[in-house]
Amino acid sequence: MTVSETGGRSGDDKPARAANIFDVARLAGVSHQTVSRVLNNVPNVRPATKARVEQAIAQLRYSPSPAARALVTRRTRTIGLITPGRSEYGPTSIAVNFNIAARAARFSVDTVSALDSDPSGVRAIVESLLRQRVDAIVLVVSDIAVLDVVLGLELSIPLVAVVATSRRSPAIVSIDQYRGARAATRHLIELGHRSIVHLAGPTEAPDAIERLRGWRDEMTAHRLVVGEVSHGDWSAKSGFELGMQLEGIEPGTAVFAANDYMALGLVSALHARGLRVPEDVSIVGFDDVPEAAYLLPPLTTVRQDFASLGGLVMQKVLIAIEEPDTATETTPLPTTLVVRESTRAV
Structure with missing residues (x-):
């Protein structure tokens, strides 16, 4: 598998900006969450760490904003x-x-x-x-x-x-769903595919909208035909049903499915239609669900962190x-x- 400063004065004697919580964290060598814990007297901060934060606060003359302290x-x-x-x-x-x-x-x-x-x-x-x-x-x-x-x-x-x-x-x-979708589509194009179908998610879903936009823009950038789009509901069932209905799916076609579960249903539908994956049809999903590596065949997909x-x-x-x-x-x-x-x- 492959996986593609602080308070004080500046040098020209003009007042520098006031220090903030991130300046304190940087000087103390801790996270800004730790600085927050010290400021709010949250327990379980090690004495040495607390002392380092307090020293940085004093050195930078840091004072939280009144609005933040009130909150x-x-x-x-x-x-x-x-x-x-x-x-x-x-x-x-x-x-x-x-x-x-x-x-x-x-x-x-x-x-x-x-x-x-x-x-x-x-x-x-x-x-x-x-x-x-x-x-x-x-x-x-x-x-x-x-x-x-x-x-x-x-x-x-x-x-x-x-x-x-x-x-x-x-x-x-x-x-970044958009760039993830473009990468998925580009992968299929680099494999030589010119007919790439998109099995999209729900029309109102932001993830689906961005993945559809990414597929369309990558296809257009390579001057490939952007065909009709079918929308599923993220489920394997919808992937299967659309896979049984889609016309123009034949050997040499590729499909970018908007998520892995719809891709799973699609693989089953193509099998029922006598088409093999990937010998006849290549498929890319999105999400990298835990099951993706154990499907037959293991699914090429886009991982989200x-x-x-x-x-x-x-x-x-x-x-x-x-x-x-x-x-x-x-x-x-x-x-x-x-x-x-x-x-x-x-």
């Missing part, structure tokens, strides 16, 4: 996490890894499933979490219509949205709580193409 005094050390109502691999992995990162920062997580992805339903959940006095809210966006509504809310606490989108905002964290995403989301939350004036846009995390046996050259 600290009202903390519950609880974060509200809103996830989609369906147990899909991506959102579930995000939730698990965010919980791990939150526990490491000594926060608890109150998770609520949005059974209805309608913006008004999500707004009601946000209002419910506000009544519970959470310190921040993290929203895993499964419907693109929700994003503008939620980001437009005037909240008294930070909100971080986990969503695949070309839009950039200090409140958005994501994995959900552990890094969970940590990045928690970092965003801490910045928004402790140093809101330093919040900046975050570059989407990269994906990795994992080449296995479901693709071959033609």
Whole structure:
């Protein structure tokens, strides 16, 4: 398998910018979460570490912003996490890894499933979490219509949205679905395929929208025909059903499926139609679910680093709580193409 400064004065005697929590962390040689724990007198910080942080604070004359300190005094050390109502691999992995990162920062997580992805339903959940006095809210966006509504809310606490989108905002964290899709499509093109079908996810799903956009742009960049797109619902069943219905699937064709489970269903459908993978049809999925390496054949796919995403989301939350004036846009995390046996050259 292959896997493709600080306080004081500057040199021209002009006042330098005030030190922030990251300057303290850098000087003390610790994470900004550790600095936060020392500032808030959280237990379980080693005496030597605490002394180093306090020395850095004194040396830099660091003082947290009044707004941040006021917020600290009202903390519950609880974060509200809103996830989609369906147990899909991506959102579930995000939730698990965010919980791990939150526990490491000594926060608890109150998770609520949005059974209805309608913006008004999500707004009601946000209002419910506000009544519970959470310190921040993290929203895993499964419907693109929700994003503008939620980001437009005037909240008294930070909100971080986990969503695949070309839009950039200090409140958005994501994995680069678009470039992942382009890499998947490019892999098939480099193998010699010229007819590449895309089996897309739900039309309203941000991940599906970005993966579709990536496939289309890569095809266009190579002057290949962009055909009709079929949409599934992320399930293996939908992949199977679409695989049985798709016309034009014949030896020499390749398929980029928007997720691994739809790819799994597609492999089964092609077998039922008398087509072999990869001898007749090459298939690439997306996500690198744990089962992907054990399918027959093992699935070429695009891996997402959900552990890094969970940590990045928690970092965003801490910045928004402790140093809101330093919040900046975050570059989407990269994906990795994992080449296995479901693709071959033609």
